[in-house]
Amino acid sequence: MLLHYRLDGPEHGEPLVLAPSLGTSTRLWNRQITALARTFRVLRFDLPGHGDSPALQAGTLDGLAALVLDVADAEGLDTFHFAGVSIGGAIGATLAARHPGRLRSLAMICSSARFGDPEAWHERAKLVREQGTAPLLEATARRWFAQTPDRALLDDLAATDPAGYAACCDALAAYDLRADLAGITVPTLVVAGREDPATPPAHARELADGIPGATLVELPGAAHLAPADQPERVTQALLAHLPALPGMRVRREVLGDAHVDRAVARTTPFTRDFQDLITRYAWGEIWTRPGLDRRTRSCVTLTALVARGHLDELAMHVRAALRNGLTPDEIGEVLLQSAIYCGVPAANAAFAVAQRVLAEEDHA
Known part of the structure; x- marks a missing residue:
């Protein structure tokens, strides 16, 4: 079977796969798709029995991961970035552990290395097979949302095929990736909702501690469906994390992680x-061009900022010039040159800014 999926974004954009949570559909990512699809070729899919995907009678996380690879293969995606919520994050972690060559990066949102007692999942699967998802709606709304409930997402749960939902419950019952976390080597972001009763922040900390180099972000005011509860913060966390965003790598290399993270x-x-x-x-376009090296680009940028009197930006680019290999003496030479062509008052102000920055760097 092939899962139902949809594509957004430029045809030649970096591929990004977005995975939903149990009981939801591609609709879960509606609040992020505009920002992400500006740059990325975004593929969203429905879990078996969810949305427009056919149902499975039984399943495992490895099986769900294989279904995602089938979708990626159908679109010719040899490698891709991946972000998933809850079981979606678990699918991504399974891919990273079992098929490390396929992922470029991973984001696990309100997810876990193990989702609690397996027996509780078997009991939920039994209930849904017998009575459908209607008995879950009230408790699920409290678990999913710390803010105003999204009725459309609850409608998705009500419309989910019982067999498909139960099969995913069985997959979660058998899932335990704790022993494999150290083997995940792709850049990983872990996002926790501080008001998430299903996968509280302790689950996220276990992931971040176990996955080498993982970044942990905790969101206040977010329950289990953080992309719906805190959409802007989830979008910002993803855009800061995704290494394929054109220019972000260079921006971090030139300006430093601390500055970019603050921005x-x-x-x-x-x-x-x-x-x-x-x-x-x-x-992504100018600083990555091959015609000038970064030292030269720093010289040009410093001169332009002196000429226009942009002193706040000048302070930032004095630090950048140091990162690009200019010495304090060379920065002084650039400012001396600018005194002749941009004016002595402008250079005087620039020297004051540069001296302050260089003194701060000496004491850092």
Whole structure:
């Protein structure tokens, strides 16, 4: 069988697969898709028996991971980034552990290396096979949302095929990846909702501690469906994490992780498009061109900032110039040169800024 899926974003964009949570559909990612599909070729799929996917009578996480690979193969995706919620995150971790050559990066959102007592999952599977998903709706709403419940997502749960839902429950009962976490080597982001009763932050910390180099983000005001509960914060965390975002790698290399992380943390819906613009065009198009090395680009940038009097930006790029290999004496030479062609008052202000930054760096 082939899972139902849909594609968004530029045809030649970096491939990104988004996986849903148990009881939801591709709709779970509706609040992130606009931002992600600007850059990435985004593939969203429905779990068996969910949305428009056919149901399975039985399943395992390895089997679900294999179904995702079938979808990726159908679209010619040899490798791809992956982000998933709950069981979706577990599918991604299974892919990273069992098929490490297929993933470029991994994001696990409100997920776990083991989802509690297997017997509880078998009991839920039995209930759903006998009575459908209707008995789950009230408790699930409390588990999924710390904010206003998304009725459309609850409608997805009500419409889920009982056999498909139960098969996923059986897969979760058998899932335990704790012993395999150390073998996950792709860049990994772990996101926890601080008000998530299903996979509380302790589950996320176990993942982050077990996966080498993993980054942990805890979101206040988020329960189990963080992409619906805190959509902007989930979007920001993903955009900061995804290494394929054009320019983000160069931006971090030149300006440093601390500066970029602060900029990302301050991003709002009002400023998000601007942040995307400078990352893609300034850092992804100009700073990556082969015609000048980074030292030379730093010299040009310092001169331009002195000429225009952009002193806040100048401080940032003095630090960047040091990271790009310029010495303090060479930075001084650039400012001396700018005094002749940009004006002595402008250079005087620039020297004051540069001296302060260099002193801070000496004491860092």
